[in-house]
Amino acid sequence: MSTGPDDLVLYAPEEMAAADRLAATLMPSFTLMRNAGRAVARAALQLGPQRTLVLCGPGGNGGDGYVAATLLAQQGWPVEVAALAEPRPGSDAAQARAGWHGPIRGFDPERAAAADLVIDAVYGAGLSRPVEGLVAETLSRARRVLAVDVPSGIDGATGAVRGMAPVAELTVTFFRAKPGHWLLPGREHLGRLVVADIGMPEQVLRDVAPRCWENRPGLWHLRVLTVHDHKYSRGVVSICGGGNMTGAARLAAGGARGAGAGLVRLAAEHGADLYRTGAPGLIVDEAPLEELLADERRKVWVCGPGLAGDEVEASLPALLRGGRQVIADAGALTGSAGDPGRLRGAAVLTPHAGEFARLFGGPGDDRLGAARCAAAEVGAVVLLKGSDSIIAAPDGRAAINANAPPWLGTAGAGDVLSGVIAALLAGGMAPFEATCAGVWLHGEAANIAGEGLLAEDLLRCLPLAARRARGSALASAGAVS
Numbered sequence: 001m002s003t004g005p006d007d008l009v010l011y012a013p014e015e016m017a018a019a020d021r022l023a024a025t026l027m028p029s030f031t032l033m034r035n036a037g038r039a040v041a042r043a044a045l046q047l048g049p050q051r052t053l054v055l056c057g058p059g060g061n062g063g064d065g066y067v068a069a070t071l072l073a074q075q076g077w078p079v080e081v082a083a084l085a086e087p088r089p090g091s092d093a094a095q096a097r098a099g100w101h102g103p104i105r106g107f108d109p110e111r112a113a114a115a116d117l118v119i120d121a122v123y124g125a126g127l128s129r130p131v132e133g134l135v136a137e138t139l140s141r142a143r144r145v146l147a148v149d150v151p152s153g154i155d156g157a158t159g160a161v162r163g164m165a166p167v168a169e170l171t172v173t174f175f176r177a178k179p180g181h182w183l184l185p186g187r188e189h190l191g192r193l194v195v196a197d198i199g200m201p202e203q204v205l206r207d208v209a210p211r212c213w214e215n216r217p218g219l220w221h222l223r224v225l226t227v228h229d230h231k232y233s234r235g236v237v238s239i240c241g242g243g244n245m246t247g248a249a250r251l252a253a254g255g256a257r258g259a260g261a262g263l264v265r266l267a268a269e270h271g272a273d274l275y276r277t278g279a280p281g282l283i284v285d286e287a288p289l290e291e292l293l294a295d296e297r298r299k300v301w302v303c304g305p306g307l308a309g310d311e312v313e314a315s316l317p318a319l320l321r322g323g324r325q326v327i328a329d330a331g332a333l334t335g336s337a338g339d340p341g342r343l344r345g346a347a348v349l350t351p352h353a354g355e356f357a358r359l360f361g362g363p364g365d366d367r368l369g370a371a372r373c374a375a376a377e378v379g380a381v382v383l384l385k386g387s388d389s390i391i392a393a394p395d396g397r398a399a400i401n402a403n404a405p406p407w408l409g410t411a412g413a414g415d416v417l418s419g420v421i422a423a424l425l426a427g428g429m430a431p432f433e434a435t436c437a438g439v440w441l442h443g444e445a446a447n448i449a450g451e452g453l454l455a456e457d458l459l460r461c462l463p464l465a466a467r468r469a470r471g472s473a474l475a476s477a478g479a480v481s
């Protein structure tokens with residue numbers, strides 16, 4: 001069951017270290033390590049008894065490993081421990097090491113290959129350089145891995161693989177998940193993720209408050225309609241329609257209608273007849289843009305899907321000058337390549353990786369950091385689309401989305417998404433929340449449609465996705481069980 005933003009918050013390694021430091025002023029820090037090791041042992045016990053090798057690094061991650069090994073041995077498990085180096089004297093890890101009374105071996109790839117289960121307690125939040133040499137060789141020979149906190153080599157802040165990282169069957173992390181658990185490629189190395197409560201004091205959530213969340217219902221709430229609603233209160237969405245590539249704007253319009261906009265209008269000064277053959281509930285306007293902008297009710301616009309360069313030039317600056325809430329996608333992004341300042345004033349930018357690189361330069365390994373910088377630079381919400389879409393706000397908030405199935409990568413799906421976000425914005429959500437909710441609904445609609453979906457299939461699945469979002473938000477508020 002998902003709950004509120006506090007439950008969805010993601011702690012980057014340096015924030016986790018700050019949390020640990022604060023916790024240490026409120027309680028004995030070894031208690032956290034003992035609870036962490038206990039959670040690892042509990043998870044291993046659920047896998048059933050087997051010959052287990054615990055690989056311990058020199059820091060806190062290794063400390064968790066010693067605790068887990070000690071508890072498993074007490075349960076009669078055949079457990080061996082291999083260590084890289086002695087923990088720093090006086091550290092919690094040294095105290096955990098002192099609790100282990102069996103032999104301690106060196107790292108040995110053959111021993112790892114012979115074990116039925118390897119508990120990877122080599123590096124966690126303190127990963128400071130690539131995993132190489134004997135550690136990499138040993139981890140790569142393991143057949144079945146239970147990772148402590150993160151698989152060693154996964155950067156908890158970015159999800160990048162530094163050197164190498166094993167692919168675990170199960171990962172046990174503590175207190176809250178980390179951005180690297182949800183960002184790719186890290187997410188692919190976790191197996192099943194267990195987030196264990198290790199007794200971190202509540203005050204930590206208040207005083208060390210990261211501004212990054214997993215994107216799920218509960219982080220945002222969809223509006224619930226009342227008898228007083230009508231089409232204008234539900235939201236008016238306008239879409240710029242190109243004269244040639246008409247499919248993209250129609251898909252965006254369909255996305256807006258499927259996501260609950262009360263009225264969707266397509267502005268097509270050229271080619272209006274082509275659009276009129278489409279969905280009967282879509283209103284097509286042939287008047288020049290200046291005339292349409294005189295209607296103050298038309299606050300939210302999608303600009304870009306299916307637009308050629310000259311069509312973007314003829315619409316985007318006027319929309320921004322007119323103070324409209326603009327979702328800039330596709331052609332509007334391409335038209336500003338290398339000059340993202342042209343998009344200043346837009347509410348939301350929706351680049352995929354290629355468009356992002358052309359606008360802001362390649363993001364490198366830290367896509368979360370790059371999206372946050374881009375959002376601050378342009379003063380707009382930036383949605384960096386992918387299998388792990390990142391939503392970043394100019395004020396530093398960010399969310400990572402993980403519900404998109406691989407079959408969502410199909411032509412036209414991005415156009416639908418722009419329309420969905422526009423509908424939520426027009427319905428009164430703020431840009432960051434509207435984008436987060438739109439991305440989640442889009443992924444959920446794709447899961448409902450199933451493998452082999454066409455972009456058009458998303459449209460009919462959006463209402464059910466919205467019902468599910470409302471259902472889980474209600475459940476998390478305790479309104480239904």
Ligand SMILES: NC(=O)C1=CN([C@@H]2O[C@H](COP(=O)(O)OP(=O)(O)OC[C@H]3O[C@@H](n4cnc5c(N)ncnc54)[C@H](OP(=O)(O)O)[C@@H]3O)[C@@H](O)[C@H]2O)[C@H](O)CC1
Nearest residue numbers: 032033036059060061123124125126127128129130149174
């Ligand atoms: N609240 C919690 O979440 C708790 C987490 N715990 C566990 O503690 C670790 C973090 O412990 P920390 O000591 O900060 O870090 P690590 O154990 O990950 O490793 C640090 C040491 O490893 C060396 N290191 C790092 N990367 C490499 C590498 N690629 N090659 C060689 N050596 C490496 C590092 O060396 P430096 O030169 O950088 O100093 C350190 O010696 C967390 O992940 C949890 O598992 C606690 O149980 C408390 C509660």
Ligand SMILES: [K+]
Nearest residue numbers: 120123150152
């Ligand atoms: K680890």
